[in-house]
Amino acid sequence: MTPPRPKPPILFHAGHQHDHSANTLQALAAFGVKHICSGQLEAKMDAWSIDSLTRLRRHVESFGIKLDTVPLPLSSREISKAELPEILLAKDPERERAIDDICTMIRHAGAVGIPMVKYNLTFIGVVRTDRTIGRGGASRSSFDYAAAKQDPPITAAGPISEAIYWDRIEYFLKRVVPVAEEARVKIALHPQDPAMPATGWRSVHTVLGSVAGLQRFVETVPSAYHGLNFCQGSVAEMLTHPREQIDDVIRYFGQRGKIFNVHFRNIRGGYLNFQETFPDEGDMDMPRALRTYREVGYTGMIMPDHVPQIAGDPQGHKAFAFCFGYIQALLQQLHAET
Template structure:
């Protein structure tokens, strides 16, 4: 295993900083990634290769790109023609990524935003993104959720933090539940089956792995605002993978924080999930983050202070043979670190320390 960074719209200076912090591999989370587009509106393989070589010229490896599926899942329920057009573009992007030398793509199954209801005060006065089901309202959702590549508090801090609002291109098709048209459990599964049917055969043919991010957060029974989060439990994650059970291209962007949010016993469920999905070799990348609290009442935090035993998690990843990238994710917000560079540097150093403390077995 090794540390990596997930960065939006990286500059040369930002990538040089990553290298100086000991990062070897990066995930570019830019959505929509307009600099890769060709004349037909899909990714151009030559531009993918140029971006990969640029990253390599700075001493890093471009390991993963974000595949923008926009509102394809929601459209598959309410606007099938548009969903099919989006799927066609996504298939072209998958082929271009492979031809450009990038063979892992991540995507998010969110149809609405990553739902949050406010901030909790954290260590030293930092602001930690929080979800409390009892505090939910559409107004709080609009104000505090993550939209696409936005981050709560984004838009005023510069760097890679996009303006965090619905209706922007960076929201990549995610909408408030009240504007979604509704998603029943049956519709949610039908949408995911559509995605797998439309994209996985192309990924298999191209030799590309597609890493799906589960629903964040787990919703209460019956959903919120008429929307159900079907990949918001271990059973939901298993069923999602079992849509294509034999495919080596169908796997997870294993967000450790999202999994922790699925249970009132976050550490237990995280270790169980690593064994389940790592054992099946379906973890393609990891968001190595932590939370305080648990199911329906949690807030994000620094990796060293949450409910998940991060050292035990490292040992469990080792146990199942996971040898891929660990990316910090969802660090708190502070006016003292507006671009979150120092907070991410702390998370990287903490993770690297754990990797050194619990090395892979020799021989």
């Protein structure tokens, strides 16, 4: 009788994002979370000096936690509110100066031992419609394309075709990826949230809001330092049947070494109509997804993302604590299976 094949090792771990205050880090240490992405830093270069980043890293490490990632000032804001809009608006010489600053930030992150930065390249920001009521009266972030309003109908960027969008993405990557390689810092892109129809949204064709678009993105500049901040929730929003489809998407990017970080978020619904849920109550099989990350050899953080709002928890601390407990329990079970 042939003995069963040994299961792949578990190379990932629980992680956190958004906040690196002392109170939060103390709570994370109590939860057994030993890796984080810091909160958003200012776009000013003073916040990205080697001294400032060193102080940030030492602050995090003083709680027995490792600073794995820092967000670049390229967040998910709509283009009129973006920190460095010049990069996607392609306004020179301002674009060149902004990309130079991004390159310096990446170099400084590498110099102080921060192995990854994350970022977005979005014109339309995160789009949602009215919130819906979920389990126990929790308020869920939701999107229903049929109820959404394109107001105003055109962003400050004007009409953006697929060709224009890809040209600006490629320009950015060809400048930044060689710097990331030199600094040995991974750069991880968050997908568009949510996916939109091919006809576009507010005259923007959102090329990073489909699996095919993400496939093209990771192949645009071949590099082990160029990949995805793989938001499982955002990717599920691209799919008509997330429960049946998500594992194959994880395999596609994971087998190519393009998943650098995981936002472990669940939803109900799918393409153009969904509600964000707690991780245990959505449509996706989260334990199975975690096994798929193990299967492909993923090595980074598994972190909570958006959480429903519950009464008496305006900052989401209770909701996030639930998510950390859920992730740690799944990890414990996964280790028991090996």
